[in-house]
Amino acid sequence: xxxxxFERVLVPERERLLAxxxxxxxxxxxxxxxxxxxxxxxxxxxxxxxxESGALTWLIGIARRLFLRWARREGRRVxxxxxxxxxxxxxxxxxxxxxxxxxxxALAERERRxxxxxxxxxAERREAIVLRYFVGLSVGEVASLTNASEGTVKSxxxxxxxxxxxxxxxEIEP
Amino acid sequence: MKAxxxxxxARIRRGACGDWETLASRAAVLDLPAEAGRALAAHVxxxxxxxxxxxxxxxxxxxxxxxxLPAWPxxxxxxxxxxxxxxxxxxxxxxxxxxxxxxxxxxxRRALRLAPIPTLALVLLILALLSIFRRPAHPTWRLAxxxxxxAVTPAWSLAMIGASVEPPLLGESLHLLVDGRDVTAASDVTxxxxxxxxxxxxxxxxxxxxxxxxxxxxxxxxxxxxxxxxEPERMVR
Numbered sequence: 001x002x003x004x005x006f007e008r009v010l011v012p013e014r015e016r017l018l019a020x021x022x023x024x025x026x027x028x029x030x031x032x033x034x035x036x037x038x039x040x041x042x043x044x045x046x047x048x049x050x051x052e053s054g055a056l057t058w059l060i061g062i063a064r065r066l067f068l069r070w071a072r073r074e075g076r077r078v079x080x081x082x083x084x085x086x087x088x089x090x091x092x093x094x095x096x097x098x099x100x101x102x103x104x105x106a107l108a109e110r111e112r113r114x115x116x117x118x119x120x121x122x123a124e125r126r127e128a129i130v131l132r133y134f135v136g137l138s139v140g141e142v143a144s145l146t147n148a149s150e151g152t153v154k155s156x157x158x159x160x161x162x163x164x165x166x167x168x169x170x171e172i173e174p
Numbered sequence: 175m176k177a178x179x180x181x182x183x184a185r186i187r188r189g190a191c192g193d194w195e196t197l198a199s200r201a202a203v204l205d206l207p208a209e210a211g212r213a214l215a216a217h218v219x220x221x222x223x224x225x226x227x228x229x230x231x232x233x234x235x236x237x238x239x240x241x242x243l244p245a246w247p248x249x250x251x252x253x254x255x256x257x258x259x260x261x262x263x264x265x266x267x268x269x270x271x272x273x274x275x276x277x278x279x280x281x282x283r284r285a286l287r288l289a290p291i292p293t294l295a296l297v298l299l300i301l302a303l304l305s306i307f308r309r310p311a312h313p314t315w316r317l318a319x320x321x322x323x324x325a326v327t328p329a330w331s332l333a334m335i336g337a338s339v340e341p342p343l344l345g346e347s348l349h350l351l352v353d354g355r356d357v358t359a360a361s362d363v364t365x366x367x368x369x370x371x372x373x374x375x376x377x378x379x380x381x382x383x384x385x386x387x388x389x390x391x392x393x394x395x396x397x398x399x400x401x402x403x404x405e406p407e408r409m410v411r
Binding site for chain 2: 011014015016018019022028031032035036037039040041042043044045047048058061062065066068069072110111114115118129133134136147161164165168171172173
């Protein structure tokens with residue numbers, strides 16, 4: 001990779017990288033710390049990047065390993081956070097009727113509901129949803145990143161979508 | 175050809191309503207998935223329940239894919255500040271050290287190399303005085319990945335992962351982690367080197383290698399990370 005490739009190719013992917021880490025950790029500060037660590041490791045390992053995979057896929061591969069290391073260290077906290085999300089006890093989850101009248105607030109509130117519902121999914125299904133829809137990778141790319149077959153990824157996506165459809169019932173009613 | 179007869183009676187589930195349909199037996203049965211797809215599309219167009227299900231699925235996809243990407247805060251640099259400073263000075267030198275201590279040392283070395291001789295002497299004198307009166311809590315180590323060369327290993331043979339530490343450790347301990355797993359117990363460790371040979375070849379792809387220096391109580395005080403790539407035969411030069 002050329003010397004300026006870091007700025008030109010990897011830095012523009014920062015928001016999608018952050019979307020992955022935020023979806024997986026559920027905490028913005030932690031996601032930002034891990035994203036910085038990812039960029040540092042990527043900067044050091046740029047020589048080993050030969051472009052067989054896309055820059056974003058390579059970056060997310062590094063982020064995934066850092067996330068797994070973090071999750072092993074903070075396992076209990078992650079579990080507690082997802083349990084809170086599953087029980088819908090996250091503070092500020094429901095909006096007051098007056099506030100909900102405001103369109104921008106309602107939009108933010110809907111986004112929050114979706115993020116919480118995704119965070120409440122089991123880790124493998126959550127990762128499939130985050131990579132496929134939040135980051136925008138193809139099923140093939142998700143499969144190669146998570147060392148699973150495409151069929152497995154499709155199955156995880158289908159089960160996750162069924163759970164989300166139940167959780168977000170009123171949001172997706174035609 | 176006998177198989178055609180078996181497929182001829184195949185039934186497909188048509189949609190969310192749970193209805194089943196028996197496909198007509200003709201040459202098209204050999205093209206069962208396509209035939210099934212056409213039958214399903216025609217059914218969804220006419221069935222109210224399946225139509226509503228399809229619309230819900232579409233709305234769910236739009237809801238998930240339509241979430242805005244989180245913004246990266248302006249005040250937050252992409253690289254940690256020390257690394258960014260070295261990166262700027264190095265102009266893209268990929269051998270940049272990672273830990274805060276190593277970065278500071280690297281920056282100081284660069285500054286000293288550029289400084290005129292009187293300034294250099296003065297700085298050395300100040301450093302000598304400081305080292306007499308105030309010993310640092312722990313020395314600065316330079317951690318380097320020695321093996322595999324170029325951080326690339328072939329995916330068909332066992333990988334040897336080696337790292338050196340300079341100066342040698344006195345009371346501290348050296349730990350090696352591969353993809354987050356502590357493999358120190360299976361490694362050869364000396365005060366200035368750690369070498370680990372994998373029991374199986376590393377699966378193709380990138381692997382995160384970390385070397386930690388820990389104090390006498392086992393608390394990490396310095397760390398460096400590398401990405402080691404395990405490559406299939408045709409890609410290794």
